Amino acid sequence: MGKTVSHTADQSWKKVKLPVRLAASIGFVIWLYVIVSGGFAWPSGLMQYSYWPWNQSWFMFYRSSGKHYFMQAKGTLADGSAAPPLVDMYFKFPAAFHSSRFNEVIRDDWHMRQLGAYMCRKYNRDAPYAARMATISIWDTWWDDKRGLRRYEHEIPAAEKASWNYLTDEPCSKLEAEVPQ
């Protein structure tokens, strides 16, 4: 007696037309090639061969400094008095613990000047002429993270902290003229 084999499930792929199968298969192979070549290219230093959006998903927690970075800003008004806390006024979204979007901005000169211009412009738009912000400073403070502790900036002894100034009393007029709105 011959063995009866049901091909119903096995042959169901034939319901998809050949041109569709061909196009989908070629698309899949190209897609896989782009991802695989990009996936190996990036860690090999050939970042130009890895493509968005896939190259954004490979670097989750791939490195860490072990330090807590805390960027701050301070404005000085035309009369020499201090402006109200700028970061708290304009950055409310909690990006991480004790860290707003302000703290997530890339630390380089171009980004810092953009940030400075934004805060000057935003503050001066609503302030009366005599109370306009004249200068702005942006600086970073960092300290080592400690196991089992969350530490705020004011709890860290001065000896354990380091800092770096990105903008030091930079005139708002200069920043606003330099950075397009």
Next chain:
Amino acid sequence: MEFSVRNWSRGRLTASYEAWNRYFFSEMALDSLALYRVFVCFVVFLESLSWLPYAEELFSIEGFHIRYSFFSAQMSPLEAKAFVILLGVCSLSAAIGYYTRLNLALTLLCYAFLHSVDFINEKAVETIVLVVLSVLLFSPCNRLYSLDVYLGRLERREKGSVFFQRLLQWEFVQIYFFCGVTKMMTPEWPTGKVIIDSLTGRWASDAGIWLSAWIPEWAVRGAGFGTIIFELFVGALLLTRPLRWLGVLLCLGFHLGIEIFLDIGSLGRQFMAADIFLFFNPDRSAVFIRALLPWSRRSIHRVREKARGLRPAASN
């Protein structure tokens, strides 16, 4: 019997051709893909709710943005809020399956646009969701567990080509694998330094901070090394039949751990949904899902019967 190389190679070619087609285009149950759509869209809906109070800062011209791309935040605060509400409405509609394809397209457009506006707060999960929504948009995920079917707008289809589910499987497998490759090339990972830094850093949850206080050094190193091994090889487990359940269990444990010890938004939830719904055999999953959700079959059957009863008799 005479052996012919030509016949043998032709036979091998035909077998490979059939195997490829079976793997990518066989008809399989759509239950798991449809439920995956429900979950992904619902997580996007929750994400839009969390953005809503901050829409002005995140997406409007009033917030700080870096203009890297063609898109820039030119929306007023009101428009930004409206856009986030639109994303919420569309993603919820896609989740419940109301005009599913249209709402999937709108969800994808809104999500991509909002993602392009806020580069500062860019998260890996957002690019993953964009890829997933793009695949779901063209898939038959709207043919089950959707209001479109319940209301009779679309015909219920229990089976469809498995191609889109395969695409999503490979998408997640490549993420695991290349995350592993990247970590393998980073000297701080095998030593566990990144693990302990993450547990004490600004992404750590309270549980993560607590764990970092007492976790021994050998466990930290083991976790670092283990993560690399896990990410490099879990894709192979997920894609092969005998150990798939082990792969899924490992993935669920891995992401549950991350969810507990780190505070990184919806990333873990999206991965867990993918692990649960995408990797098991769709036909077997369907049996399990239908056993868990018998109401879905009964209610659809009831609606159909009712519709049949109301339909005027054909005049012949």
